[in-house]
Amino acid sequence: MVAEADIGARNPTSAWQSQLIVGTCIVWSLFQLYIASKVPSLVAEATGMSVFANIVAQARYVHLAFAIMLATLAFPLFRNSPRDRIPAYDWALLLLGLAACLYLVVFRFEIADRPGLWTTTDVVMSAIGMMVLMVSVYRSLGLPLVVIASCFILFAFFGGYSEWARNITNFGGASLSKALGHYWMQTEGVFGVALGVSTTMIFLFVLFGALLDRAGGGNWFIKVAIALLGALRGGPAKAAVLSSMMTGMISGSSIANTVTTGTFTIPLMRRIGFPAEKAGAVEVASSTNGQLTPPVMGAAAFLMVEYVNIPYIDVIKHAFLPAVISYIALLYIVHLESLKMGLKGLEKPGRRIGVLMILVLFLSGFIFLGICAFLMIGLRVLLDPVLGDSVYAAVAVLALAYVVLVAVAARYPDLEDDRDQTGPPVAPRLTPTLIGGLYFAIPIFVLVWNLMVRTDSLDRLSPALSAFWATIFMIVIALTHRPLKAFFRGRALSAETRQGWHDFVNGLILGARNMIGIGVATGAAGIIVGTISLTGAHQVIGQVIEVVSGGNLMVLLFLVAVLSLILGMGLPTTANYIVVSSLMAPVIVSVGAQAGLVVPLIAVHMFVFYFGILADDTPPVGLAAYAAAAISRGDPIMTGVQGFTYDIRTALLPFLFIFNTDLLLIDVGPVKAVIVFVVALLAMLLFAAATQGYFIAKSRKWESAVLLLVAFMLFRPGYFLDQISEPFATVEGPAALAMIEGVPEGQDIRLAIEGPDFDTGETRSTVIVIPAVPGDAMAALSEQGLTAVEEDGKLLLEEPFPGTPHFETIGIEYDYYGDAPVVIAQAQVENDRMPKEIFFIPALLLLAGIVLIQRPRATQPAF
Structure with a gap:
């Protein structure tokens, strides 16, 4: 099973074919060590031959060439394909794949002289490379990633025929030359960031x-x-x-x-x-x-x-x-x-x-x-x-x-x-x-x-x-x-x-x-990322998910979790992470900001990553469950179901650190980090006890419910504090300037921005956070690349320049030149409230009560 899923199930009986696979593996590993070292630059300096240094710059192409070669040699194309020899069609695919990758190395100077003006040879080699890559992905990872990547390619060619998609993305479709060149001849598609990280x-x-x-x-x-x-x-x-x-x-x-x-x-x-x-x-x-x-x-x-x-x-x-x-x-x-x-x-x-x-x-x-x-x-x-x-x-x-x-x-x-x-x-x-x-x-x-x-x-x-x-x-x-x-x-x-x-x-x-x-998966995932940069496809998918969720962040997170689990059933974790994070991370941040919750980008990426991992034991496809069942002689489906029930506590964590970023140690000092660890660990253990129905003794249903309540109080004490005390002091309109000037240094200010959406024209709101500059509101705004003008009782916001901190957040989302202005609707500063940790006291009292109730029923020592 490991051979079929990870390293290739073909084992040629011919000595030279077997040695070719082994030798290619050894050469690939040595090549990666070579380009990671300082040897190429030292050799280039000693000999005066730049080819030794240039190979590092071309490493992505060589890296994918090795991956395609080994995928072709080590993985049979179909279930009934020969495993004891390498058939003729695989040799043909191998040569085509190597030619398409190494074409970019051999003719790199000529290609650099004609960016975007692709020749017929460029287009043909790009088409061959894309085809062989897809075949390599299919034989080593199965059909799901091929289907997903193909859907994005079809969108690049035919997405312009949809009026709805064209209105959202302003994309009218791509020609064969433009799309293939974007995917293969540049570093925005197959040879993009993901493959670069895989290489280096x-x-x-x-x-x-x-x-x-x-x-x-x-x-x-x-x-x-x-x-x-x-x-x-x-x-x-x-x-x-x-x-x-x-x-x-x-x-x-x-x-x-x-x-x-x-x-x-x-x-x-x-x-x-x-x-x-x-x-x-x-x-x-x-x-x-x-x-x-x-x-x-x-x-x-x-x-x-x-x-x-x-x-x-x-x-x-x-x-x-x-x-x-x-x-x-x-x-x-x-x-x-x-x-x-x-x-x-x-x-x-x-x-x-x-x-x-x-x-x-x-x-x-x-x-x-x-x-x-x-x-x-x-x-x-x-x-x-x-x-x-x-x-x-x-x-x-x-x-x-x-x-x-x-x-x-x-x-x-x-x-x-x-x-x-x-x-x-x-x-x-x-x-x-x-x-x-x-x-x-x-x-x-x-x-x-x-x-x-x-x-x-x-x-x-x-x-x-x-x-x-x-x-x-x-x-x-x-x-x-x-x-x-x-x-x-x-x-x-x-x-x-x-x-x-x-x-x-x-x-x-x-x-x-x-x-x-991993090599072919990061290359195929680059197709998805390349389609997004070419067409703006994430806006279409993001708007669909946003409409389905109704703008509710919890519903959106649940949908993203389900999407990650579904995709993860057929994709390796790395490819799943690339696909879902590329599509959904901006949407989660945007919806969170509209709901008044500033979600750090790392929290969103960790959320997607966690659920991609959980897909490895999710029935009916979880291959890890099949591998374990092969050893235990158990039922693989039931093994996967049971494994997923054990992993419920892992599925809870991503939702928690979206709303409580202390768990990710964001802006947390050493002392507070220890407190967060102890409290979060206790809460997670209580959650595990509640889901297992056993604490000191077998738990009654109401006892499990109380344990869940205690766990929630420990994980999210701020929720209860928000019910009795407003978290923020809020002012509207031009009064925001006076509030900003009175905020002490080191404290954050939340600004609620409202204005017409760039694509739809409908009014939308979002929240950004800026640090305070005491005594000067305009300076606080200017340091973040923002300019505000008071007019007709409103605080109008001018368009931020590219490269400023909030350009990606509000600069491209709003129409600053429409009939309705973009304004700073509200400014918010945290209220001086009692510490949220005060709610740990009733939580621990409830826990003590459960302990006292269950102790007489304990029939065996805890250890």
Whole structure:
């Protein structure tokens, strides 16, 4: 199943054909490492040949050429197509695809001299490239993305025939030459932002994860999780959650994550009493949520950097808290399931770790991840006198740490693959398991260090360069950790050296094969983005969704969630995110502003991303559920249904952080961040208890309802405060200027803008936020590129210039030259109210009441 869905199911019997696939994978991985390094520029300077530097600029075309080539070689076109050989029509498609991509490299100077004036050859090569790309998408990802992309292409050609669409978008249709040139010959279509991110960042992170897995890091993650949690009640299920989270950090595929960890954990869950469907569902919920966990996040994190235009470190910060809360809640759900079924844990030799100690270790691990930037910066300050700006000194310190950790690990036996053990299930001891592979944490440390650390003498590296150096160090580990262990154990080195080389080569192969689907998906998604830039199609779709929702933000969010789930049944998470965010993110922001809610763009993108992930276990197509059911021997549909019920708590989080952006740590200090974490975690655990119908004892229906109410009060205390006290002081018209002048520095001012819609002429309203400039209202407006004029008792707003902060929000949405003016209708400033946290008190009192009521009914200890 993994081969069919992720890496290609064709396995030629002919040696040269098989070697061609393997060799192409290796060359692609080495090419990506080459362009990520500084070697091309150094070679160009040394030789004076610009071709070595130019290959980096042309990398997108080569990247897609490799993806199309491997999709053609590794994935059969139809179910009945031969899998033991490569048929003639695939060779023809391969040559056509390579020709269309490399045409852009070979004739790049001639193409640059005729932008928009495409020749017949340009159009023909573009048509061939589009056709072969669609075939590659179909064979590697199935029909859904092909259908969606085709619909957008048809709109580009025939959308001008619809008067309604033409009135909204002012698009009259595109000629064959214009459309194909836009899609293929420029960087606004197939070779746009998405494919660029796949080329420069996503591949390196996927390759890093593949090398870590092949070297034994994935097995180490799983064994540590089982050693830590396996002896607890329902231990294998809890270990599945923890190990899937850790492997999910470096895996971009829900299916691969399910199979990697599930082959260990699902049989163990079955052996302690979990039914087949629930065992598979736990693994599915854990593995799909692995894409929520920074730093990789299923490749969507890198796309958010480009689409939201924020630093990568900010994406990690915003994603961190929801991911932690989601996983702890899943651990709690697994614990409640174990309590309901009266299950025990695995046997464990030696001293057992108490529940309290495990909780401390678990939370301290998350807390460490949360403050590791500060710890690393402190370490950097201490080492700065020694290291300075010297890369060699830093490498020497890392090498020494690596050798020491391998020497210590050599004293313990290697971690064995015991998936087929026949005796009583036993959890390994934690100390030898943890120390035996601790050196696998070094490249992850290198990755996080480069991404997060910044001092006066050292800047953070880009995500691409961070992944490059982490991958280089991972290659060193893959090649050397086995022979080093043999050396410290006094054994022969030759066999272990060969095995290390095989691990390295297999990592290169797996990394490339894992990228086939992502490579062609980002190219096909570029067609959708290109259609939007060419035609304004998002306005049509946005208006349809907006009309269906009636302008109600909650209804709109629900529709977007359903759309993400439906599309995600047939699309990989990355493609689903690109499609839905491109179409719906502006609509959600616009409708929210019309409703008076300023929704940060990152919150909208995270919302879409979360529901795209949930589609991986949504019946009837959730492939992760089929993979888990194949291992558990359960029903795949029921496995998917059960997995989705476990993931309800994940589906709740996106709605919460749209209305409570504290969960995304937006404008939240360290102290408040801790409070937000504790309160949100408690609320999520109570929500999980309510949906599972079990808290201290089996809950009655009214008790579950009270727990839901308590969870809501903890998540949204501001809702109750708004019912008894107005959140904003509001003034209308020219009086807004006086209010703006009296607002202290550092406080935000909300401006309600009203005026005729540019497309429809109907009056529309929206809300923008500007920072205060004390004592000068015009200066506060001017700093945001806004100019207001008082006239006839109204505060008229002039058209903002392009490039000013609010041009994209209000500059292109309103008709500033119509009969009706655009005005600042209201100005709002937050009222001085009691803290919303006061409502935590009644919530905790209700919770205490439920505890007192349920305690006498408890029939078994909590742990």
